[in-house]
Every structure is written in structure tokens, then in C-alpha cells.
Amino acid sequence: MNKTDTPVTVIGLGLMGQALAGAFLKAGHPTTVWNRTPSKADQLVAEGARLAPTIGDALEEGSLTIICVTDYQAVQELLGASDVELDGMTLLNLTSGDSAQARETARWVTQRGARYLDGAIMAVPPTIGTAEAVILHCGPQADFETHKSTLDALGTLSYLGADHGLASLYDVAGLAMMWSVLNAWLQGTALLRTAGVDAATYAPFARQMAAGVAEWLPGYAEQIDNNSFPAEVSALATDARAMAHLIKESEAVGVNAELPKLFKAMADRSIAAGHGGEQYPVLIEEFGKPRGD
Template identity: 80%
Template sequence: MTKSDTSVTVIGLGLMGQALARAFLKAGHDTTVWNRTPAKADQLVAEGARLASTVGDALKAGSLTILCVTDYPAMFELLGAAAVDLNGKLLISMTSGSSTQAREAAQWAEQRGARYLDAAIMAIPPAIGTAEAVILHSGPQSAFEAHRPTLSALGTVTYLGTDPGLASLYDVAGLAMMWSVLNAWLQGTAMLRTAGVDAATYAPFAQQIAAVVAEWLPGYAEQIDRGAFPAEASALETDVRAMAHLIEESEAVGVNAELPKLIKAMADRSIAAGHGGEQYPVLIEEFGKVNT
């Protein structure tokens, strides 16, 4: 470990906050920590961290401050105290929340003289400090670039843009992708189990299908961005017949068909609107609508 000139403060020492602080320590950064329950800092102090007695003292100690607390209201409560001076500070919130909350937090911080970056951690605590930990950042690019080397101690850091809400939006978009893939796999697994095929046997085939579909994404993205959906592979009216088959087979073997019924209902609406001859990504119009 080589000592770094950049000092870091970590506020909030849940499992993730502890992992963040530990990664900074391992990278040689002078690391100050604070938590409502001081005992959570004991092991980090033993490893070389400095425990601040107050939030204000913690902020004074670091060149940048990482916030990893329960939610945005908790962050406002901690930083909004009269004794806390935010002027000139760089705050990086790694607290989960909505894009609206992130934008409001950025404005709130700027009004108090601080610079603000919002961040989303796409990893579990044990992965922090490795390349597998992806950390998304949004907000002022100059603030990010100035501290990129320090933030890289946490994992693979990415800058998304100046809109502070982008990190949160990417976070939930990633969750939508993750759960959709898992839900589709569970649907198929449930069907195959009725024929005595176990999940482990089906999983490699499911991986192959997922990999093939992933290869379609760049081309489909081009169609969405152009707003033109020529049926190069198959038309939606063809796909909807396959959806009906999936629903029929699910019900025939006694498996829940709510998920494929939901997607088929969206496809049916798109076809009714005149898009039956277009390719599957035309459903972006349905996904872009608020339920009424």
C-alpha cells in the first residue's frame, strides 16, 4: 500500500459504507469515517481509519466526502445541521434513490456552496475494490475527472453525464434488465420442471438464448433511436402468435401465465395501433406510456 495525497471521508458505515472505506484504505488514502453508531467503525479504525466525532469534523477531514446512508432524507438531516459547513466541499452520494431526489440533492448542495456528484453502485459489498464493482457517476464532469483516480479504488468507475439524475436512472434501468432476464428464466424453468427437467439442466440452454438476444440489442437500439422499425427478422404480428403459444403451453402444464399475458396485452395494443407489420422494438411506444 502506497500512501496517497488524497484524503477521503466516508459517512455511513453499513455493509456497503464499510466496504467503500476499506477500499480507500487499501489504496493508501487517508480515510476518515463517521456513523451514528460509532462502534461500527471499530474494525476500520483498527485498519487505519480515523473516526470523526461529528459530521462536521468528518467533512473537514476529507478532500471528498462519500455519503452512503439510508436515504436522501437521512442525508439532508445529517448535512443540514447548523454546525455543518458545506461550502467548497465535494459530496458524492452513493445513497439509493430516485433521479428526482438526486437532482434535488444536487440543487440543495449547490445552494450551500458544495459540488455534488450522484453515484450508483452496481455491486455487492464484497466486490468493492475489484474491477467487477461498477460505479456509475453523474453531475459536473470536472469534479468527477479531478477525483477519478481516487474513485477508481472502488472499482470500475464510469461517468454518464452532467444530469445528476442519470446514475439513478441507469441503476433502475439495470434492475429492470436483471429482473426481466431472471423472470423469463424462472418462467421457462417452471414449465420444464413439469416435464421433470431440473433448473440446472435448463440453465445452460437459457444462457445461450440470453446471449443471442443480447446480440440483438445494438441493432434494435438503432431502430428505436431512428424511430423506424422495419421487420428485418420478424413482424410483431408474428411474435404475438408465439406469445399466445407460450401462454397456452404455460396454462396447459399448470404454470402461471401472468407475465406473458402482460407482454401480449402490450403487443396487442401496438398491433391495434397499426404496428403489426413492424419489428419487436416498436413496443418501446407501449413501454413509454404511463398506465392509466
């Protein structure tokens, strides 16, 4: 079968599930859908989807079933119903959760005779079906390769490896980047507002700074992977003095200093452990510890 002949099933028709099913339909796939509230399928049915009366019926219709529901508990509740037969099915779970839940669900599903891929959607519903939508996948590579041409309808695909927990871990790692960048920008914006500089004026400079820091990542990653942190640019002790300046300036102009104090507390612990002459990525040792260890 070519990719547009492959029948797919989508279980769960929230905004994201509807977008996933819509992308398959647009690509020409025979698409079966199921949702607890059948009316959420009305627009998809009008576009050519088939609404299955039960999950069991929906599973039987697709060569590949995509699951996008509230959480992993809901996945197991739905698939564990007495009238659901998983033996021989191939499932891709795009439900949000943590890595332990993903691995447990993989075990639970495969014990019932199904092939299982886990994934994460790094996109908002309107971008599904475009190159802007990045979909992470993990699980057996052979199963991913078998269905890749079908899954191409959803956006830009990324296969991470056989570990079923990797997509969830990449998901939260991406969120850590997002919130860290945004919080740093808000800190800087709050500082500059005290001098009458508005956020729109600061944003281009902040964007330039963020892009510059992003260029450091490959080199810093090499240091982390080699567990060697020569101070090629700046020593951690020098960075800690700059952090103290940021804290002092924030407090002087009446801006919250909690975030830079957190940075400096971690740097101070690393310096106390003898790493003051090494480069900033040596802080990976602090990030790798539970708080207080």
C-alpha cells in the first residue's frame, strides 16, 4: 500500500486529536475516529472520516491507531475494556505523560500482543500537518519505519530511539528550555522597565542574546560528554561575580531577585566543591543532583 492507501484510526478527539485526524484525511488516508463524546467527530465525519461505534471497532479499522487522550491512565482504561482486543494491533500513543508512565504503558500494551510506539507532539493544533509541527517518536525502530510514510502526514518526524520513555523526557527537556528562556527574558524586561524601556524595545536585543547563547551549546555539550570543563571563555567563579552583580542591581531597582539568586546558589555550591576555575557547563553536576545533596 502507498501512504495514502493506509487506513488509520484516531482515538481521542480533543483539539489535538481532531487536528491529527484532519491531517490524515487531508493526506488521503481512510480515517476512522472514536471519542467518548461522538459529537466531537461531526466535522471530521463531514470531511470523510468514519465514526466507529466502539473502540474495538475503531482498532480493527486501522493499520495504525493513534491515541491522543487525557493521560496514560485514560489510555489503559480505554484499551483495557473487556471488548477491546489488542493482539496484532500497532499503536502510537501521543498522550502527554512522564517517562515512567510511557515505559509502563509499553509493557502493558505489548503483554497484550500489540506493537507500541510512544511519542510527543511539539506543536500546537493549527500547525499539525505542516513542517512546523515536530512529532517525536520512540520504541522499536522497525515499527516506526513501517509507518513512517503514513505518519509523515502529521509534520516533521523525529525518531529518538528504542527506549519508550525518550519522547516524554525530550518533551519535558524542551519545556525546561522554553520556560528558562522566557523567565530570563522576563527578568531582563523587568529590569529595563525600571528605566522606562518597554518590552518591545528590549525584545530584539534579548533575541540576539538568546541566539548567541544557543551557538555555545554544541561546544558545551562536548565538554559535558567528555566530563572535562576547561575555562576557554570564562571561569565559573567569574560568572558567579556577574551573578552577584545581577542580584544587586535587581534588588537596587526593586525587581524580584529570586531567579538570579537560584543561579548563584548553584554556582556557589559548585565553586565550594572546587570547580570555580572550570567553565559554566560544570554545573551539570549540580543539575544532576536532588536538591540539597
